[in-house]
Amino acid sequence: MVFSSLFFNFFFLPIILIFYFFTKSDQLKNVILVFFSLIFYAWGEPIWFVLLIISAIVDYLNGIFVENNKDSKIAMLGVISTLIFNLGLLCTFKYADFFIENVNFLLGSSFKAPGLILPIGISFYTFQTISYTIDVYNGKVKAQRSFLNFLTFVTLFPQLVAGPIVRYSIIQNQLSKRQVSWEGFNKGVERFCKGLFKKVAIANTAGAIANQLLDKDIQSITFFGGWMGLIIFGLQVYYDFSGYSDMAIGLGKIFGFDFNENFNHPYTAKSITDFWRKWHMSLSTWLSDYIFTPIMIRFRDHRVASLIIATTTTFFVSGLWHGASWNFVLWGLYFGFWVLFESLFFAKILKRTPSIVQHVYFIALIIPSWMLFYYTDFNKIKILGATIFSFNNISADLESLLLIKENIFWLILAILFSLPTFKFLNGLVNKIKNNLVVNVLNTSITVMFFVISIILLVGSSYNPFLYFRF
């Protein structure tokens, strides 16, 4: 199930709210959360939801095992078992086809790829449970002794399928005891509606436009169409993902959880390094804590070498995490290269330039990166790359021009709201110093977001027969 569906908003959500808020005990509330979360998950994954439960059992047991053997060397076995199990799941379901294709390519063999379909959210929940066991091993958190609470942590539907990667340490206390309040509910609703609007009104439109611009005969894409397509695709990825995170965080608040933030206006970044501090923060801190930092510590005697190894590995994994295909790996390594370039020497130079220069530098690097994210076919990347960098042959096609013109208001708003415009407006509103006015203003904007999103969702159900009978 997805949050941006009519069924979720007008059926699933009202029903779980009734059950949840008419239950007094925290334990029962957890039972309800787990029950509905499993329905939510099984909605899109009717068979493989079993994996989720098995994964929860394995890590629950490993956590206890690790803690019980804290002072002994065999505690490591628990960590290893978690790694094998979770990475095994990922490798089987996400990377097996990719791996076999490459082996076949290299050896000329013809092993059959298993062709498994990637279970929803598997990249997220495996990372969550891996970090849990490691944290227990490192003594950062105490093992969860209640299976119900642990299952609540793993299955919690707001963050289950698309992040943020909520680590155990963040919500451990809330699992057994949490405050549900009107205050939190209200904030949650506000956040949820904003996220829904981002997804439905901005990301979906961006997706349609980007497809029209980028998903045609690659030779016929012009300089203008290519750049606009990549910019709008960049907006789509941002709004899609951050909208989903907003909805997750908002729903979390409604049910009394405080999740970690996931995006912090990444397009205001002043360097690639800065971008990764603001973009998909739950993933980048995860990678930093469990991959980058351990490598840095291991090779700490050789600063430059350790930096190169740690950065390259981290971004290689990051790329691969985004998708089992070489273009994603290349996408990751592209960022790895620039981060390394910056941390080795360029950051010092960049800092001395005016901030507008830093922005331009960042924007010039980020837009082309989406090309690597959009196309899995390297040939297409090569052709489009040549088009958008041939500055002596600047051209625009009528179709792209018209498309941009027809969406120009939308585009300006989408760009504005990827910057901290909201914060700025909020600041203005708060100057009014009249709580009632502020509240009414906030409420009406949020309700408007929600209503427009619902209208657009209904509108997208208009599916006339597009196949014409000749």
Added chain:
Amino acid sequence: MRYLLSILFLIIIFAGGVLFIIVPHKTISVNEKRKLSPFPTLTFQNYYSGKYTDSIDLYYSDNFLFRDDLISIANKIKDNKGIKSSDIVIYSKNKESNNLIDKNKQVKADILDTVKIVNDDHEYQNIKSVIVYKNRALQMFAGSSKMAANFSKLMGEYKLAFPNVNVYCMAVPVGGDFYLPSNINKNNEIKFINSLYNSLSNGVVPIRAYEYMKPHYKEYLQFNTDHHWTGRGAYYAYAGFCNAIGVSPVPIEKLTRKVIPNFLGTLYYYTLSEGLKNNKDSVEYFKVQVDTKSEYYPKNSNKPIKSSLYAEYAKGGNAYGVFLGGDFPLTKITSSVKNGKKILVFKDSYGNAFVPYLASHFEEVYVIDYRYFEGSVKKLVNDNKITDILFAHNVFMFNASYTISRERNMLK
């Protein structure tokens, strides 16, 4: 008051949820020409494949409260995303949305009683983008010379199989060349037609429909809101055909002109463009003077059903059905003309507007719709002593491998 937002939110989702259950649901969407998704039945297979839950989502959105009104509000919102040029808009649909709906659910909302619903995967042309220019909707065409050569090869095989029969090829333009500005479409159709005609085998005669239509392009040759050509467009093509076979066409003034007003065609429903809605079509047709008898063979049946050249009761969104009453595997027209000439026409629905004119020059006209006909053309030609064969398709169909493979199979 502090929690006004929460209260409003709860009211909206609960009211929406409860009303959804109370308010009775429609079963058919007239605008979309399809059945709305019903509540699915739970089977293991359904559940396992994920179809069950998908169908519930679809059921929910298809039957949502005030759906039609909300859709039109949504369109108004979408219309204000930018600056619409007054005279040109391009519509493209997402690929995904095409696959959402089960094709079996199509209905003719305003069913012509003779038009059958057919569920053939290949009978539909998947439209990529539609351009509304000066309140007329047109499709962009782009053909390949390879496909043209393939089609020529097929017609050559027909000529070889029936050496004593005249074989004609008529490629019908779809309006882009005539009505789109040249920075969007520059002679795409005639380029393709020329490459098709240049690759014709010996003995296959090209019909210059395009050239005969072009001087009249300012007349009403292509519908504003539908993907078909008009009866008038077909008339000029007919004049071109007569010229090629050496007879003179019946002057248009001698034919009985009739008009069915208020026709909103497929391209309107594709775009929902306000401009198109205000530029409704009328279906003009010119009745031939000769007496005709006509009958068609429905799918999977050898029993002919009586019909007529013009289904004059056609109206509304189905007004184009006036020509031959729609698409059937095989239609036979017997004319009062007695000259021993018998023609077999391969056609798509464009052919429907054209075929009636032939009754003035042929004793018998056999019309095969390439999508549905399953019999043997050899038998048909030999049994009925056919003297002429005409391939009459629009350029899209000449440029489609499906047409080629179907018509090659019929020759076996």
